[in-house]
Amino acid sequence: MSFATKTCRTRIKLNRKVFGYPYILFLTIFVVLPLVLILVNAFIADGKLTLHNFVAFVQSSNMKVLLNSLIVGVVTTVCCLLIGYPVAFLLNKYYRNSVMVLMFILPMWVNFLIRTLATRQIFEWMGVKLGMGTVLVGMIYNYLPFMILPLYNSISGIDKSYIEAAQDLGADNLTVLLKAYIPLSLSGIISGITMVFIPTISTFAISELLSDRQIYLFGDSINDMFMKSSSYGVGSVMSLVMLALVLISNFLMNKFGDKEEESKGVW
């Protein structure tokens, strides 16, 4: 092959990579740049490079808020998993690839603010006092589809012969569930947990609407920092904390998930 054709090739080079460039540009402007800004803001107070914002964050009531949000996140995730797994299991068993699956995604098509407002109306109508309980119900309701779908995906990806093998070898139903289904759908469980846990600790609209602002979560706190008190520094530190949480949980998920085959989820 001559030199000329080679240069010609490099100039045109309309391979699949090219289609990725617009997105890379988008990513840099709207994802990387804001992150850099957050990082810079977190270390700047009164125009100087300090750790003042971190000190202010640790000393404020925000630590309490963070702890509370983490509990809310864990509770929501556990509940979603407890409700979501049986649902995904049954969907897979009886309604595989049917319209029923669609029914579970359907609520996600309605704007979640409107859904939350509707939930609020229902609680008011039933005379339920708005508070922590209603916030949790709202969270679970809103994030349940994010748990069910990855679970449904990974369960439907399980090779039936494993299950049959387990049954042939004399395992009862419970053993099949514990020793075959759950380990084989671990990747779905893990991606479901990530999909639910992270958004729940940062959400603010649900807690605001379903508790009349009585429940104050980390997301509300960050929102107030930026919108009301113009404490961009402390707000950025809090965003960094959120980011750290995301990274930690991703790291943990990967660590546990690596043993399994790669996730097949659409997520």
Add this chain to the structure above:
Amino acid sequence: MNKFRIIVVLILLALTATLLVACASKDDTESKGRTGGEKLYVYNWYDYIDEDILDEFAEEYGDKYDVNLEIIYSKYDTNEVMLTQVDKGGASIDLVCPSEYAIEKLINLNLITNITDDALWAQAGIEKSDLWQNIDPTIGNAIDEVFGQLNVNGTEIDLTEYFIPYMWGTLGILYNTDVVKESDLDTGWGLLWNAGNNPELNGGIYMKDSIRDSYVAGVLRLKELGKLPESVKGLSVQELINSHDDELVAAVKAVLLEQKSVIKGYEVDLDKEYLINGTAYACLAWSGDAVWAIEEAYADYNRVLDYYIPNNEGNVWFDGWALLKSSQNVRASLEFMSFMNRPENAIRNSIEIGYTSAVDGNILSGDAQVIEILEENEYDSEEFFSYEVRYPSNLTNLGVMQDFGSSTDRMVAMWADVKASGNSAWEIALIIVGAVALAGVVICVIYFVKGKGKRRVKK
């Protein structure tokens, strides 16, 4: 799996289609063959204008200067949100409509323009007029009295040169007359703490999610309980609501925390709706919202609401239009300011939102067009101008807010503390852990029993 993919693709297609439709249907304003286009960015409170008047202004302005004026109107719910946006948000805004203490802050931050400046009017190319000519003189007097010696970076500044009043009112309590009894009203600001122990009122009270307003209520509650700290005892209402004395702030925080057990929640704009539809019975309210809610509740549900300022001690506030230094359209901004305070427009805004216009009541009641508009809207003009909620007669013990200055952050943090306290998810987490543990035990037992049974069968 395949069906699922198809569904996902369908969702994406539907989303794209809606986006395209949304984009395509934009921009259908008529152009009337005018050459230039101008924009005016107005940033105002929620529920604070008759939006038809915006269109009328654009029309009139367009005719006068032969341009297309597009008004970009956006809204905020508290002065603090507005200040953050204007100070740090980097948004292009021409006009804002904050309260007097926020105007003080904007001046301190060097963000707004002196609108009496001749050069400004010359630059805009319009003849200078006295924007304050229709304004109620008591407003100017009150502002001068409180902010008279405002000193910014060594220069004396007259606050009245930096804004033009739009609406004014008081802070008080809006309540449902069916639920709130005379004995509750006697507890004064204690009504918001359900000090009368009215069982129906418990959990039916809304507090404003706004540090300044809640602080006023907290301070005055302490005052009527006689629990003011020594350091601030004997101060006037005016001084009290602006004090950020450490002991007072701590005491207010305690009293606001105490309130958490009886209130339904914190709101800013929706609380009045809940009083109207009868899901709550009392809330901290601004007088104009109260007027609006009283009218709506009676018209829609035949429900009687009322408004009062406990002990006649509270807060009187003045909101007005201020021109930002960064404004790109000074001409339209100045025209907008004078347009809004023409008697006929002032009264229409006032009717629409319930607030009291800053235009002198005597000018309004003497204007034939105003009377006509009032009659069209089925108001008795005499009643309108003598309504105590709208035009309070006794302002002596109502304080005007001033900027907290460098203490603002401390106050905001205090308010965040109050909101964050008390509601922990621990109990529910424990219940769930308990439930899971119980379920686990049950499963283990079943497993164990079944396993035993099977082995026995095999034997």
